């Protein structure tokens with residue numbers, strides 16, 4: 272499989288041996304609007320389609336070779352709408368997960384992201400990477416503490432874009 276870049280455009284696509292040309296798909300849910308900026312930045316950097324999780328249909332997923340799934344972390348896991356989509360992801364599709372979260376300790380974020388990863392892996396869907404950054408916690412009454420205020424920031428957006436580009440490269444190399 273190879274990736275192709277149309278000259279003069281940022282639009283990158285995956286050419287499969289079968290000849291399909293299918294854009295990556297980024298699926299997100301954002302309860303308080305932090306993760307949406309990350310999802311948009313990722314989609315822009317790899318020319319992916321971008322869809323809100325509860326709007327995704329099986330037709331949107333059919334034939335995809337690379338799908339990214341991300342949301343805020345709520346009650347120590349991704350939003351339920353992402354879990355509900357796992358059964359619709361085509362076998363053979365590579366995936367990555369991403370999040371913004373109130374807690375920043377690596378072990379805690381890994382555990383939270385691990386739940387969605389586990390469900391994907393139970394279906395033998397390959398997870399090729401995970402990424403996260405702090406997100407301003409707007410849950411009442413935590414909002415008054417100003418936890419992670421100003422995040423995601425521009426550095427987070429840049430990191431998210433670099434991560435998505437790496438995911439596309441890994442997908443294209445396999």
Ligand SMILES: Cc1cc2nc3c(=O)[nH]c(=O)nc-3n(C[C@H](O)[C@H](O)[C@H](O)COP(=O)(O)O)c2cc1C
Pocket residue numbers: 300301302303304305306307342343344345346347348371372373374375405406407408409410
């Ligand atoms: C209802 C609610 C529950 C949350 N639960 C957690 C949690 O369990 N762990 C955590 O690290 N952050 C938690 N947070 C913080 C969010 O993960 C963080 O603010 C994230 O950036 C929100 O993303 P969003 O703006 O895209 O919805 C919670 C926030 C809300 C609003």
